[in-house]
Amino acid sequence: MLAINSWDEDRETLIQFATKEKLKHRILLDGSETAEKYGLGRNIPVVLWIDRAGIVVDTEWGFGGAATLERKTKKLLSGAS
Secondary structure (H helix, E strand, C coil), X not given: CEEECCCCCCHHHHHHHHHHHCCCCEEECCCHHHHXXXXXXXXXXXXXEECCCCXXXXXXXXXXXXXXXXXXXXXXXXXXX
């Protein structure tokens, strides 16, 4: 899992946020260019499932719940995109 800092906050701000929210995954600093490349804008949360070839195979706008994340991740890992 990789989070994208699409607002380009500074490193210290992100560390404080991640600590407060108990986030354990990586966060891409200066991610506005990446967010723009994938058409995400500044919408949060957005989850992208990207296959091994780097192709976005599924997108979830908003948080559909843990069951949805698990189902879509298992589908991606099984190769059934």
